[in-house]
């Protein structure tokens with residue numbers, strides 16, 4: 001029997017999910033062609049917010065890579081747009097003059113960002129936030145410009161604003177209403193959200209109507225209807241979306257706001273269907289993936305000729321993806337004369353809950369600050385549960401039962417993918433799954449926004465009991481492989497692999513070159529496993545590490561020489577001052593790690609600056625020990641009983657240069673007043689009466705974490721020995737790019753302590769560390785001594801005679 005010809009227009013989340021569902025039902029039944037205007041394979045659009053916020057990379061958000069299309073015999077045309085459909089002849093035509101005949105046609109053309117129809121929107125520097133190109137544009141602008149304005153304080157606008165702040169821009173959010181996320185939150189939650197985001201650095205202009213984008217060819221600012229103006233170098237429009245339906249209109253497929261479909265996603269043209277944001281079902285056009293995936297499932301069954309339930313619409317729930325802010329909303333959110341509420345507000349903890357009830361049934365909910373209950377409430381809303389059922393469930397939790405344990409099997413765990421507790425438990429039990437990644441592979445739970453990952457982990461724990469270990473979760477190191485960090489390291493050791501390319505080829509990477517996530521990680525793992533023989537692959541490193549200086553937004557570099565323990569002397573200061581004068585360094589800044597940062601150095605001047613300074617590199621750019629901050633201690637301070645500076649200097653001299661999974665910061669304070677801030681460092685030492693306390697896993701950055709007490713010892717030698725062992729244990733067991741604050745939580749402080757407490761372990765860890773340290777030299781000196789490095793990286797810089 002000849003295969004049915006399926007054409008999908010739109011290589012996005014909804015359409016491709018529908019194809020996946022079809023392939024699950026009838027794997028060898030179709031000849032599939034997919035057209036996508038974007039030049040990429042299908043990717044997770046939702047995670048663009050996380051890319052902008054620096055939590056993931058574009059390489060890592062691919063949902064189905066090129067191989068997937070090939071393996072499933074799908075003909076994919078990317079960067080190609082369908083321009084016309086002849087529904088009588090059943091043929092589609094593309095902008096590359098291609099004609100493809102279909103038996104069944106799926107339209108999944110998604111949406112376009114809504115661009116306000118005001119003067120000046122065509123100026124350079126105005127963008128929507130919809131695809132990879134928009135995301136890259138914003139990242140590029142953040143390198144050149146300072147001020148961003150985001151129009152629209154909805155989900156998209158706030159996620160974009162958070163990303164732009166993370167990229168170092170100043171951000172104004174302009175919103176039409178007086179309340180942020182006015183479509184998803186009540187006024188109380190909205191005000192709490194505003195306060196929280198203001199604390200993160202966002203500036204809000206509420207109740208503002210933008211009238212014009214001002215500037216010449218490039219945007220310079222915005223003018224509002226009240227006459228006020230603000231400055232902006234980048235304007236992001238996030239005021240909603242409009243279904244992408246021009247193709248349907250041109251091809252005479254009936255539309256209203258979207259392409260009109262019935263409960264089986266059929267248009268009224270034979271063999272033509274629509275799913276996703278371009279479709280209008282019972283008068284509703286959806287803009288979140290959960291309903292689109294439900295639609296895809298219904299349509300897949302229809303095309304496969306299987307009797308299935310109709311699509312009857314979806315109760316929407318949303319969650320904002322901004323770190324440090326938990327907001328959830330579902331169903332009806334506005335109170336009326338017919339509604340009653342269960343409301344609670346905890347000012348101290350910053351939590352708010354408002355559950356809306358009508359005729360004794362739960363119809364909507366808004367949560368702020370603590371959203372753990374979100375999915376449970378969504379299930380109650382979906383089935384219009386009686387409020388007494390909710391109150392009973394709450395009592396169970398108060399009695400100590402875990403949230404997932406008390407959930408009924410039909411409760412949704414993953415809202416995006418419609419996966420219930422029962423589905424996941426069944427998959428865990430029948431297929432022996434032990435990790436969140438495996439559950440994701442089998443059930444799709446956590447495959448979209450990732451907001452349900454912790455619930456999936458809880459469910460694994462509750463189903464497997466002691467057999468489940470949170471610290472043993474296997475995540476592939478990137479989308480080029482299914483192997484986890486542990487698998488890869490075990491294979492490197494067992495097969496004696498020595499190059500990144502060799503690892504990729506022997507371990508069956510799906511890409512021959514790897515990606516920006518796995519290349520630096522493999523380079524680190526190979527060096528860690530075999531420090532004496534491995535030759536560091538410079539090209540696998542991030543740009544700052546390749547050039548041994550931090551690139552700045554204007555393309556110049558910053559140079560930070562080492563100042564052990566934050567201690568300096570007139571000779572060093574004189575040299576820095578002379579170099580700053582000679583190379584016109586525009587800014588000298590004392591860093592938080594107690595040394596001096598020279599900003600604005602041109603790339604070609606870097607080697608000359610290093611030569612003139614003749615000081616070791618401070619590795620301010622590296623995944624390695626950065627600084628050991630010290631307090632003045634017993635030398636001068638009247639409270640100090642120990643020599644914090646000498647200990648800090650000794651630690652810095654011992655550990656400098658060797659690579660770690662992520663940057664590593666230390667501090668030594670000579671008394672509990674803690675002037676060197678030892679409590680927020682990767683490893684911090686605090687002097688107490690006749691002893692030193694060692695704290696670990698602290699972090700003073702975005703995710704603030706107080707360090708935990710690892711142990712208390714008597715002498716500085718013991719501190720050095722324990723620190724060496726701890727440092728090496730982190731090197732050997734952490735995932736590349738995992739800060740110690742995350743590592744400590746993943747491994748568990750007790751298990752780390754058990755390793756470090758063992759004397760033999762400490763000796764062996766320090767021996768392996770010493771081995772790794774033995775082959776390292778100062779990278780600035782190394783560059784100055786190599787004509788090839790100077791030529792390749794710094795464009796044949798002439799270094800003054802006599803400095804090599």
Ligand SMILES: Cc1cc2nc3c(=O)[nH]c(=O)nc-3n(C[C@H](O)[C@H](O)[C@H](O)COP(=O)(O)OP(=O)(O)OC[C@H]3O[C@@H](n4cnc5c(N)ncnc54)[C@H](O)[C@@H]3O)c2cc1C
Pocket residue numbers: 009010011012013014015035036037038045046047048049080081082083108109110111129130131156244247275276277278286287288289290292319321416449
């Ligand atoms: C930054 C961001 C964050 C988001 N976060 C969330 C979230 O947390 N949770 C959530 O549920 N939703 C979120 N969304 C919304 C979610 O991404 C969309 O609902 C979903 O991607 C829509 O899927 P779709 O397949 O209908 O459309 P799309 O994913 O837009 O795919 C449509 C594709 O069709 C292509 N196309 C259009 N016309 C043609 C043509 N004529 N020929 C060929 N190709 C064509 C387009 O180029 C596009 O690639 C977010 C969206 C964005 C932009």
Ligand SMILES: NC(=O)c1ccc[n+]([C@@H]2O[C@H](COP(=O)([O-])OP(=O)(O)OC[C@H]3O[C@@H](n4cnc5c(N)ncnc54)[C@H](O)[C@@H]3O)[C@@H](O)[C@H]2O)c1
Pocket residue numbers: 116151152153154155156157159174175176177180181182183208209210238239240241286287288318319320321
């Ligand atoms: N976390 C998530 O679930 C998430 C994240 C990002 C995007 N999305 C989806 O992407 C789509 C687009 O998101 P969105 O936030 O643009 O849409 P939206 O419709 O949810 O919000 C747009 C906001 O812009 C405001 N607005 C309208 N006109 C304005 C004007 N002239 N000036 C200032 N503000 C104005 C509206 O009041 C509204 O709150 C939606 O479907 C959304 O659900 C979801």
Ligand code: SF4
Pocket residue numbers: 631632633634637638639640641644669670671672673674675676
């Ligand atoms: S931490 Fe204690 S010893 Fe060190 S400077 Fe502060 S007060 Fe003095």
Ligand code: FES
Pocket residue numbers: 413414415416417445446447448449450451452453
């Ligand atoms: S809730 Fe979004 S992936 Fe599960």
